[in-house]
Amino acid sequence: GAGVSQSPRYKVAKRGQDVALRCDPISGHVSLFWYQQALGQGPEFLTYFQNEAQLDKSGLPSDRFFAERPEGSVSTLKIQRTQQEDSAVYLCASSLVRVMNTEAFFGQGTRLTVV
Amino acid sequence: DQQVKQNSPSLSVQEGRISILNCDYTNSMFDYFLWYKKYPAEGPTFLISISSIKDKNEDGRFTVFLNKSAKHLSLHIVPSQPGDSAVYFCAASAYSGAGSYQLTFGKGTKLSVIP
Numbered sequence: 001g002a003g004v005s006q007s008p009r010y011k012v013a014k015r016g017q018d019v020a021l022r023c024d025p026i027s028g029h030v031s032l033f034w035y036q037q038a039l040g041q042g043p044e045f046l047t048y049f050q051n052e053a054q055l056d057k058s059g060l061p062s063d064r065f066f067a068e069r070p071e072g073s074v075s076t077l078k079i080q081r082t083q084q085e086d087s088a089v090y091l092c093a094s095s096l097v098r099v100m101n102t103e104a105f106f107g108q109g110t111r112l113t114v115v
Numbered sequence: 116d117q118q119v120k121q122n123s124p125s126l127s128v129q130e131g132r133i134s135i136l137n138c139d140y141t142n143s144m145f146d147y148f149l150w151y152k153k154y155p156a157e158g159p160t161f162l163i164s165i166s167s168i169k170d171k172n173e174d175g176r177f178t179v180f181l182n183k184s185a186k187h188l189s190l191h192i193v194p195s196q197p198g199d200s201a202v203y204f205c206a207a208s209a210y211s212g213a214g215s216y217q218l219t220f221g222k223g224t225k226l227s228v229i230p
Contacts, residue, residue: 031215033215033218042121042204042206042220042221042222042223043159043204043220045218045219048211048214048215048217050215055214055215056215059217091159093158106151106159106160108156109158
């Protein structure tokens with residue numbers, strides 16, 4: 001596709017349910033980032049992949065959060081046993097190069113609501 | 116502790132006038148600064164950036180100014196147009212030490228350009 005695609009666009013989960021959020025980056029982009037944006041806040045870094053390698057997961061808030069990118073393309077962010085504080089928009093961004101500046105493109109995000 | 120601060124949650128400007136959006140930062144390790152524009156239900160879109168070794172960068176109607184000694188940057192939009200109405204995020208880039216450059220975002224400023 002022409003841009004970064006995320007699915008689903010909206011997800012409502014009951015507290016304690018597991019969810020999986022998908023990101024299709026721009027073809028050929030080496031770098032992939034996940035960000036979490038709470039209501040009224042700016043996006044906050046979660047994790048970074050370079051191809052299939054997860055080089056930085058320092059932003060993941062707890063061990064309930066897990067991300068993978070097994071073939072260096074599509075990435076999945078999984079949240080286990082969701083809590084209300086997990087409600088946020090989850091943004092994925094991809095970049096042709098390692099440095100995230102002008103070359104980074106964001107998807108539309110997945111809005112997760114935990115009830 | 117917020118490392119990138121946008122102290123004005125909103126700004127209203129008359130069409131044709133100048134819009135000035137401000138951003139302050141605390142981390143002297145930031146080496147690149149970016150402005151992103153975000154429309155409702157869309158992901159952030161890159162607008163303009165500036166390296167920490169420069170003090171000004173201009174692209175059409177958009178100019179970013181950087182004052183390193185004051186740890187302050189600003190985005191000027193001249194002339195402002197109704198289509199510029201969006202949330203503007205200031206972001207700063209620094210090497211994370213874990214193989215990636217992370218972006219740290221401010222909370223955003225909602226710009227409304229009144230026709």
